[in-house]
Amino acid sequence: MSPLLRFLENELQVACLIFMGSVYALRVAWLLHFRPARERARAEGSAAAGAFYSLSSIARPGAMGSTGQKPWLYIQFVIFHLAVTAAIGATVIIPYRPAVFEAGPAAAVFQAVLAAGVVVGLFRLYRRLRVPAVRIISSPDDYFSLGLMIVYFASGILAVPNDYERAEWPLVLFFGLTAFFLVYVPFSKISHYLYYPFARVILGKALGRRGVLPPGKKGLIVEP
Numbered sequence: 001m002s003p004l005l006r007f008l009e010n011e012l013q014v015a016c017l018i019f020m021g022s023v024y025a026l027r028v029a030w031l032l033h034f035r036p037a038r039e040r041a042r043a044e045g046s047a048a049a050g051a052f053y054s055l056s057s058i059a060r061p062g063a064m065g066s067t068g069q070k071p072w073l074y075i076q077f078v079i080f081h082l083a084v085t086a087a088i089g090a091t092v093i094i095p096y097r098p099a100v101f102e103a104g105p106a107a108a109v110f111q112a113v114l115a116a117g118v119v120v121g122l123f124r125l126y127r128r129l130r131v132p133a134v135r136i137i138s139s140p141d142d143y144f145s146l147g148l149m150i151v152y153f154a155s156g157i158l159a160v161p162n163d164y165e166r167a168e169w170p171l172v173l174f175f176g177l178t179a180f181f182l183v184y185v186p187f188s189k190i191s192h193y194l195y196y197p198f199a200r201v202i203l204g205k206a207l208g209r210r211g212v213l214p215p216g217k218k219g220l221i222v223e224p
Helices: 003-031 047-059 065-069 071-096 105-130 140-159 169-187 189-210
Strands: none
Touching: 003 071, 003 169, 003 189, 047 189, 071 105, 071 140, 071 169, 105 140, 140 169, 140 189, 169 189
16 A cells, blocks of 8 residues: 555545534534524424424425425435445545455445445436426536535445555545545535534424424324
């Protein structure tokens, strides 16, 4: 292993992780300074039940209009985020637990998931370019981030075997992109996952307190 690859897999990745964590910590501290407006309406339900229902909606595709009507959108959402998880996992396994991929089957599973992520990413890019309703709300960052994710998944497919004795460039590419992502993500729309729990809990608490949730949910008024 060359000094460059060793640096990319270890010192640079750790430094970029610390940078990303620091930016996120500052953002969370900033978010916590804000308080939702006080509800003046009489409580008709449970704020806690509303927060839980709202936060868990990601696991209930039927609760959302787009995925409820088009289940395949939820399927590609799951596949894409599984690929993200596999890529993140590979950045830890390759330098610190390389034996996991030496057996063979684990590497093949990771490559299959990443390949599925590439396919879904290309579909998402096509849909963003071709569907007018999606294209009109897309920003340059959306296209750049999605294109970069597709390249990142593809580089992960090549890097997962961790065969640096044959060729180092796939690993150099993968960990170089990893370092870039760790610095770039906090300032891009990819960081939406940081805001998801805050937005969902605040919205869910407000609607739950008003009783504006589906029938049958504990602590909620369901009469019109």
